[in-house]
Amino acid sequence: MNLNIYVFFSALIVILGVLLNYVSSAGAPHIIIILADDLGWNDVGFHGSDQIPTPNIDALAYNGVILNSHYVQPTCTPSRAALLTGKYPMRLGLQGKPFPPGQPATLPSAKLMSDYLKELGYSTRLVGKWHLGYTRWNDTPTYRGFDHHFGYLNGFTSYYDYLTTWTHRGVTYTGFDLRRDRDPAWEYQGQYATDVFTQEALTIIQAHDANIPLFLYVSHLAVHAGNEGKLLEAPQETINNFRYIADSNRRTYAAMVSKLDDSVGAIVETLEQKGMLQNSVIVFLSDNGAPTMGMFSNWGSNYPLRGIKDTLFEGGIRSASFVWSPLIVQNARVSNELIHITDWLPTFYSAAGGDISAIDPDLDGLDQWSSLVYDLPSPRADILLNIDEKDRNAALRFNNWKLIVGPPSLQSNDGYFGESGKNVQRLITYNTSAIAYSPAGRSIAKVSFTPVLEPDYSILRDQATLRCLPEKGKRSSCDPSSGAVCLYDIPSDPCEENNLAQYFPTIVRRMKRALVEYRSGLTPQLNQDLDIEKDDPKLFQYTWNPWVDCVDVTCSA
Numbered sequence: 001m002n003l004n005i006y007v008f009f010s011a012l013i014v015i016l017g018v019l020l021n022y023v024s025s026a027g028a029p030h031i032i033i034i035l036a037d038d039l040g041w042n043d044v045g046f047h048g049s050d051q052i053p054t055p056n057i058d059a060l061a062y063n064g065v066i067l068n069s070h071y072v073q074p075t076c077t078p079s080r081a082a083l084l085t086g087k088y089p090m091r092l093g094l095q096g097k098p099f100p101p102g103q104p105a106t107l108p109s110a111k112l113m114s115d116y117l118k119e120l121g122y123s124t125r126l127v128g129k130w131h132l133g134y135t136r137w138n139d140t141p142t143y144r145g146f147d148h149h150f151g152y153l154n155g156f157t158s159y160y161d162y163l164t165t166w167t168h169r170g171v172t173y174t175g176f177d178l179r180r181d182r183d184p185a186w187e188y189q190g191q192y193a194t195d196v197f198t199q200e201a202l203t204i205i206q207a208h209d210a211n212i213p214l215f216l217y218v219s220h221l222a223v224h225a226g227n228e229g230k231l232l233e234a235p236q237e238t239i240n241n242f243r244y245i246a247d248s249n250r251r252t253y254a255a256m257v258s259k260l261d262d263s264v265g266a267i268v269e270t271l272e273q274k275g276m277l278q279n280s281v282i283v284f285l286s287d288n289g290a291p292t293m294g295m296f297s298n299w300g301s302n303y304p305l306r307g308i309k310d311t312l313f314e315g316g317i318r319s320a321s322f323v324w325s326p327l328i329v330q331n332a333r334v335s336n337e338l339i340h341i342t343d344w345l346p347t348f349y350s351a352a353g354g355d356i357s358a359i360d361p362d363l364d365g366l367d368q369w370s371s372l373v374y375d376l377p378s379p380r381a382d383i384l385l386n387i388d389e390k391d392r393n394a395a396l397r398f399n400n401w402k403l404i405v406g407p408p409s410l411q412s413n414d415g416y417f418g419e420s421g422k423n424v425q426r427l428i429t430y431n432t433s434a435i436a437y438s439p440a441g442r443s444i445a446k447v448s449f450t451p452v453l454e455p456d457y458s459i460l461r462d463q464a465t466l467r468c469l470p471e472k473g474k475r476s477s478c479d480p481s482s483g484a485v486c487l488y489d490i491p492s493d494p495c496e497e498n499n500l501a502q503y504f505p506t507i508v509r510r511m512k513r514a515l516v517e518y519r520s521g522l523t524p525q526l527n528q529d530l531d532i533e534k535d536d537p538k539l540f541q542y543t544w545n546p547w548v549d550c551v552d553v554t555c556s557a
C-alpha cells in the first residue's frame, strides 16, 4: 500500500477507535477475569486441537486478541500473587511451592488489584479459589479488597462435596472448604463446582447496578484435579459426550473443560442480557500449564510444548489466554507480543481510567492497555519467568530469547507429554458453526458491527497454532538439570528443541547478568513448616478455617 494512504487509514482507524471508545464509555468498563486452573495449552479449540470443542471460549478468542505469548508462573499461588500484586513473586517470597492447607505463610501486605479498582469506584467480587493464605481473617479475600467472596481458601477441593484432604507427617486431615464470605456454605454439597461458581457469577451480574463498574474475578476450580481419591469429576451426561476419547481419565477431563466452556458462554450471555457486555473487558487465562502427570495430574495436554505445570519450560508457563472487549479497536488477531500476568493490574487500572503515574512505581507489571487496543508493540522487552533459590532454577525471556538454568523440581517433567488432539481417527471435526451459534458467539454478534465468521476462524486458528521445528532443526534439546545453560529462540523454536547457547555467548552472558541483577531483589521464600495441627478441621467444625486469630471453635468473633 502507498505510504500516504497507509498513514491516512491508520489515522482514520485511530480516530474511529477514539470515537467508538467515547460512545461506549458510559463509565469505566466492567472487568471480568475468568481464570482457569491447570488448563493445558492444547485444550482449547483455538490452539488447534479438535479433541475438546470449546465454542464459547473460541468465539471470544477469535473476536478478541489471542495472547499467544502470555506468560504466567509455574504454579498456582505464585501466579495468583502475581496477578493481584503486579509484582514478580520472587520479590514477595512466593516463588516456591504453592501453599498447602495449614501453611502459615500468606500473601504479604501490598496494594492489590482489588484495592486499586475499589478505589476507582468498582464493586469487587471474587468467586472461587483464593489460595493466597488464610492464617488470619485479615489474610482472606474480604479483607484484601474484595467486597464479597464465594469460594474456597485452599488450592483445591472436590467438585461435589468440597472436601480438601492433606496428609502431613502420616496424619490425614480433611475439611470442608466452601464459604460465602466468612460462613461455611454447606448447602451446596452435592452440586457441581463449575455450575455453582457459574451460577454465583450470573447472580452477581443480574443483581448488579450497571452504572457501577464491576470487577468480577471468576477463579474456577476447573480444570484442576479434585480431592484425593476422586481426582477427576464431571457430570456423567457431559462425560458421555466424549465417548470418542479412549482414555477414561482424559474423557472426564474433556467433560471438565466442556463445563468450563459452558461457564464462559453463560457469563457472556448474561452480561449481554444485562446490557453490560458492550462496556466490558474479559480476560481469559490459565494460572499455569496442565499437570499431565504427577501428584495432581488432570490428564491435560500442553502439546506441542515441552514440560508441564511446575516447570519453567513453555508447557508450564505459557498460558492459553485472550482478551476480548468492544473497547479494543484492533481485535480479531493473534498477538505474539510479550505479556506477563503481572501486567493486568496496571493494564486494568489504565483501562478503568486510573492515573497510571499514581500507581506503585515498584510494580513489575507494565500497562499494556494501548498496545492491546491499538495493536502497538508491547512495552516489554523482557520477562523474569522465575528465580527459585531453593530448587535452584531460573528462567528469563528477553525479546525472542529464553534462557533457562537449573533443574525443574521433578526432572522427569521436562519432556513432552499429552495428546495432540489432531483427530487421527477422524472421529470429530472442528465445528466452526458451533462457534457462531454458541451463547458467547450469539451475544458477541449483538454488540459487534462485524463479528468474526468463517473463514476468519480458520485463519486465526492457524496463526494461533504452534509448530515445532522440522526434524532436521532439532539439534540439541539441552537439559538444564545437568547444569547446562539452555538458550532458545522461542518464536522459531517454541518446543525448546534447539539449544543455541554455544552460538550466542554474548546473549547468554547478558541474560545471566540480568538474572543476577534480578536475584539481588529476591525475598527468601516465605513457606514455613505447616501449622496443620492447629488448623485441624476437627477444631473448626470440620472446615478449613483461619486459626491464629480465632477465639472460639466457630471462629466467628
Ligand SMILES: *[C@@H]1O[C@H](CO)[C@@H](O)[C@H](O)[C@H]1NC(C)=O
Binding pocket: 431, 432, 433, 434, 437
Ligand atoms: C455443528 O454445530 C451446529 C450448531 O451448533 C450444529 O447444528 C451441527 O449439527 C454441528 N455439526 C456437526 C457435524 O456436529
